[in-house]
Amino acid sequence: MRTVHYDDIVKAIRDTIIYSTTHLSEDMHKALQEALEKEESIVSKAVLEQLLENAEIAASEEKPLCQDTGLAIFFVKVGSDVQVEGGTLKEAIYEGTRRGYEEGYLRASTCDCFTRANLKDKVGYNLPPIIYFDLVEGDKIDIEFAAKGGGSENGSRATVLAPAQGKEGILNFVKQVVSDAGPNVCPPIVVGVGVGGSFDYAAVMSKHALFRDVGTSNPDPELDAFEKEIQEELNKLGIGAMGMGGTQTVLGVHIETYQPGRMCHIASLPVAVNIQCHSSRHAHITI
Amino acid sequence: MAEYKLQTPLSDEDVSQLKAGDIVYLSGTLYTARDAAHKRLVDLILNGEPLPFDLQGAVIYYVGPTPPKPGEVIGSAGPTTSYRMDSYAPILIEHGLKGMIGKGKRNQDVKEACKKYKAVYFGAVGGAGALLAKRIKDAKVIAYPELGPEAVREIVVEDFPVVVVNDIYGNDLYEEGRKLWAKQ
Numbered sequence: 001m002r003t004v005h006y007d008d009i010v011k012a013i014r015d016t017i018i019y020s021t022t023h024l025s026e027d028m029h030k031a032l033q034e035a036l037e038k039e040e041s042i043v044s045k046a047v048l049e050q051l052l053e054n055a056e057i058a059a060s061e062e063k064p065l066c067q068d069t070g071l072a073i074f075f076v077k078v079g080s081d082v083q084v085e086g087g088t089l090k091e092a093i094y095e096g097t098r099r100g101y102e103e104g105y106l107r108a109s110t111c112d113c114f115t116r117a118n119l120k121d122k123v124g125y126n127l128p129p130i131i132y133f134d135l136v137e138g139d140k141i142d143i144e145f146a147a148k149g150g151g152s153e154n155g156s157r158a159t160v161l162a163p164a165q166g167k168e169g170i171l172n173f174v175k176q177v178v179s180d181a182g183p184n185v186c187p188p189i190v191v192g193v194g195v196g197g198s199f200d201y202a203a204v205m206s207k208h209a210l211f212r213d214v215g216t217s218n219p220d221p222e223l224d225a226f227e228k229e230i231q232e233e234l235n236k237l238g239i240g241a242m243g244m245g246g247t248q249t250v251l252g253v254h255i256e257t258y259q260p261g262r263m264c265h266i267a268s269l270p271v272a273v274n275i276q277c278h279s280s281r282h283a284h285i286t287i
Numbered sequence: 288m289a290e291y292k293l294q295t296p297l298s299d300e301d302v303s304q305l306k307a308g309d310i311v312y313l314s315g316t317l318y319t320a321r322d323a324a325h326k327r328l329v330d331l332i333l334n335g336e337p338l339p340f341d342l343q344g345a346v347i348y349y350v351g352p353t354p355p356k357p358g359e360v361i362g363s364a365g366p367t368t369s370y371r372m373d374s375y376a377p378i379l380i381e382h383g384l385k386g387m388i389g390k391g392k393r394n395q396d397v398k399e400a401c402k403k404y405k406a407v408y409f410g411a412v413g414g415a416g417a418l419l420a421k422r423i424k425d426a427k428v429i430a431y432p433e434l435g436p437e438a439v440r441e442i443v444v445e446d447f448p449v450v451v452v453n454d455i456y457g458n459d460l461y462e463e464g465r466k467l468w469a470k471q
Contacts, residue, residue, distance in 0.1 A: 050412045058417035064353050067416040083315035107353045137384040151368045183461050184391035186413040238468030245464020
């Protein structure tokens, strides 16, 4: 049994949060540069240039890329041969989040959903995070982190289609969601699509799909082709960068299904769409 | 598409020349406010009480910045989504507000108020918070400090880059831009 100390997890999470909210990830940087080359609208090109310049300023000044430094989202895989000493893994993630956001001068954006009062004094600075735990083999702790902004989250939707609606139904739903969201979700965007599982798990998968690097292929060849088809259709909407009109609205469509077997109930076809703005702040660490 | 450099507060003449799609570099004082501050400002107007700043010709920036590091004027400071202020904006426009800076669509009531009382909705680039913060030269909280990032700040900007989304003639850049590039 391998032992990992609580303090090491706290520090790793703190550092990851600060770095990923101030440095645009390589995959997003490349995707924005490619969008700039392909974009035909002058207005959208100017927006993309500002976004690349913003990334340079953020990195050199270690300033957040966007003022909405989001909710802290974690997908955590815990090996069966690893244990944490000095505290629990959950406590370490909470403390790493609090320290990352507070010491990194990031925004405390969590509030009581009824009174809207900020939770920084009552629960903790930008606490609680949202954590999905999974149990796996091995002696490692695998942590995926995202700072998920509210603007793109507000444009996300979930539904349960009739099985007969099939791929056409999925395509139409995704198109409707992206079309309705328009400029509000800070395009160019990445579109996470969760298909199958249950009503709730489709939404979880649509969020997890956003962790895949933009520009990488779906390992399922049928879904890879479907992703490209959806992306092409979405780019015909003409929304453009920040909704000002253009050809490059969507940098990537990522579909995730419930494994094994792309499972869902024989009566249902759950579909969820989680939109990610161009400031996709995601990171992956293994401890 | 024209380019203008304008000084706040804005006059009727300033906003009358602007058309959707024009690029404007704003200099002078802006006031920051989001949902919670808007609710309080509108309550003050409805109760006939004075506002914490002069609304005549004013420009409000919808932003909740990150905390400044020691020595910084302001943290990252890009626009937030504007529709959340739609229910409050028309009454502020009626009482003298001339400009709003945010991102995303406005509803018909806001667009009508812009036409009727001559006000403009500007879009800034969402997610460009580090870049936009460089154009902010001074910032101080003037009301509701308990709201934290949502407090009302008086900020001084130099050549703050925005695009006219809704002008006083009923044009909408989002609708027109999309129509121009849609392929179906």
